[in-house]
Amino acid sequence: MGVGMAKATKKKTAAGVHDHRRCVNRALSSAERACETQGKRLTPLRRRVLELIWDGHAPVKAYDLLRTLAQEHAGAAPATIYRALDFLQDAGLVHRINSQNAYLGCNASDHPHVGHFLLCTSCSNVVEFENDGLAALIDEQARAQGFHVDRQTVEVMGLCRSCQ
Ligand SMILES: [Zn+2]
Ligand SMILES: [Zn+2]
Numbered sequence: 001m002g003v004g005m006a007k008a009t010k011k012k013t014a015a016g017v018h019d020h021r022r023c024v025n026r027a028l029s030s031a032e033r034a035c036e037t038q039g040k041r042l043t044p045l046r047r048r049v050l051e052l053i054w055d056g057h058a059p060v061k062a063y064d065l066l067r068t069l070a071q072e073h074a075g076a077a078p079a080t081i082y083r084a085l086d087f088l089q090d091a092g093l094v095h096r097i098n099s100q101n102a103y104l105g106c107n108a109s110d111h112p113h114v115g116h117f118l119l120c121t122s123c124s125n126v127v128e129f130e131n132d133g134l135a136a137l138i139d140e141q142a143r144a145q146g147f148h149v150d151r152q153t154v155e156v157m158g159l160c161r162s163c164q
């Protein structure tokens with residue numbers, strides 16, 4: 001899947017076709033607010049990486065980001081992109097989808113949370129949901145095993161409503 005911002009802004013998701021520009025604008029302005037609150041700096045490159053990740057509601061691979069950025073900045077090196085991705089993850093603006101080795105923009109960057117994801121194996125769209133009860137249950141099960149949880153990521157594969 002390629003990344004390119006200038007193309008159509010209509011996106012199809014599990015919820016149907018919508019004006020994706022609004023999602024991108026909302027994501028970028030809440031990212032600016034989140035960085036301000038956390039005393040972090042959303043540099044133009046970090047902002048651009050976030051914008052590219054918000055190309056749609058499907059996770060974006062670092063490789064695709066690099067390809068697009070290399071066309072825009074002559075000096076865009078993999079290390080630069082990975083540093084920007086680390087920053088965006090630390091700031092809670094993106095999640096890493098481990099099963100796809102890709103990154104997804106977060107809708108709820110204003111508060112720390114455990115991300116749970118429904119991944120459609122047909123259209124690649126991902127829906128994030130939060131459930132404190134589920135997160136607590138996993139913690140409890142881990143504790144019972146004497147296991148210390150560093151980070152939780154729950155990725156559920158299947159078919160979204162429109163792909164069934
Ligand atoms: Zn959207
Ligand atoms: Zn999230």
Ligand SMILES: [Zn+2]
Nearest residue numbers: 120123160163
């Ligand atoms: Zn789907």
